Amino acid sequence: MDAYHARYPFLRAARAAVEEAGVDLSELVRTDDAVVDRARERVERALTDREIGPASRSTRVELLSYPVARVIASLVDANIVRQRYAEAEATAARERFQADFADSEEINSVGAPSLDRETLLREFDLESAVRRADGGFEMAVSDYLTYAASLRPSKWRLSTRVLADGWVSITADELDRLLQQAVETRVESGLPLSVPDSIATELTAAVTAIERTLEELDLTREIDTVVPELFPPCMQHLLDRVQSGEHLAHHSRFAITSFLTNIGLQTDEIVELYRTNPGFGEEMTRYQTDHIRGDSSPTEYTAPACATMVAYGDCVNPDDLCDAISHPLSYYEVKLDDEAEDHTDWRERAEAED
Ligand code: SF4
Known part of the structure; x- marks a missing residue:
């Protein structure tokens, strides 16, 4: 468990780090208020501000709050909570990885190891689906469609893009937006989780707080x-x-x-x-x-x-x-x-x- 994993908790390596640490989720939510509080904040801020809030100073709290936040989002009986939460995690991820991409140093401004674009592409099995071209990038059309199809502005429609031999031209910023979409898909995948009663009971207060926020925002009305x-x-x-x-x-x-x-x-x-x-x-x-x-x-x-x-x-x-x-x-x-x-x-x- 290190700062890199806490900064990018959706990575496979971060998940493996949590598993290797042998964390018992049931025990965690019963005994660690800091983790539960940060997890609740991740979901709550996603609803109120479309962001996940400032990172905890504790690497451990920040990393472990991610799986707990997914559990909390699963326990609230409203799909919009999971959609907004995944969006907010992906937005935070993009801000972070773009800062890392811009950083030419090995260690970035917050002291965590940087994530580079090639690593992120490999994370989503896109390394052979993206190539550099003319100061920007090209993406294989099938992978482009996987992520661009769910983006809203019409500029993402294939009919408005330059397409040649199965490759779609995209700028670096557009590639980052598609990677953000890949993160969102991963965060939301599998939600809602099936949560054992023993864990759900410990998270009742956090879930009630989210439900109250949801009610105040009237998002489900x-x-x-x-x-x-x-x-x-x-x-x-x-x-x-x-x-x-x-x-x-x-x-x-x-x-x-x-x-x-x-x-x-x-x-x-x-x-x-x-x-x-x-x-x-x-x-x-x-x-x-x-x-x-x-x-x-x-x-x-x-x-x-x-x-x-x-x-x-x-x-x-x-x-x-x-x-x-x-x-x-x-x-x-x-x-x-x-x-x-x-x-x-x-x-x-x-x-x-x-
Ligand atoms: S693009 Fe419009 S018509 Fe097509 S699936 Fe989405 S909502 Fe339905």
Whole structure:
């Protein structure tokens, strides 16, 4: 466990360091208030300020607070907490690695070993997918799409890029933005974690504090509102297909059912929506919906992001707002916000958030 791991806790080496130290998570959350407090701060600041707050002076506290923060984020019953938390960790990571990249010394300004771009590319298995070219970089198109597909501004669309022989031209800053996206994906991967009761009990106070913050910020209010005319085009299309009696492939049915569940529809309401489908099976619909909701499974599933929707051919009729979001739930959230504040310029806001 050293300062490098604490600075970049999402790295495989940092995880290995925690494992090698033989830390017992259950014991840690029961006995180490400093770690739990810093973990709670990471998640709370992600919600209030879209950042993770200042690093602890203790390398140990800073590093161990990362896995505990992922546990806390898992225990709060709201997907937006995990999304905002992953975003904030990735934003902090980018600030740090860009500072390291700019530092020509081996030891950076905070005394921790520097992370260089080649190492970070290797971390995400991108070393052969990125090459230098004309003062900037080129990225293999499939890897570019993996990370750029979920970015909001239209400048990331492949149709607006220079593409030659399967390589996409990008600037150094754009490469760093894609690496930030890779970090975000890794932080969010596997969340929500399945947390043993003994650990959840010890974290009750931290989780309650996050829930209170969430309530004050009112971040979940809008997403619990059901306004079908504001659904993203993909979900409107899937819902139309269900209601017109078409048989949906498993991935499509999962997409619309998880979306409806995530925005607050109850199982009974989803069953009613699907009932018009001649191939409708109430028992199966209830089973699938309860499973997605996490009532009959250890996981509450989140609707697929746009990149996944595109990959499965479920992204249909994307409109201008689609250029500015990376997730159908974000589309819906922006639409609801715009309804509430019809003077809001969504494009400016989306660009500012990026
Ligand atoms: S871009 Fe995203 S939100 Fe828009 S239609 Fe495609 S999948 Fe749906």
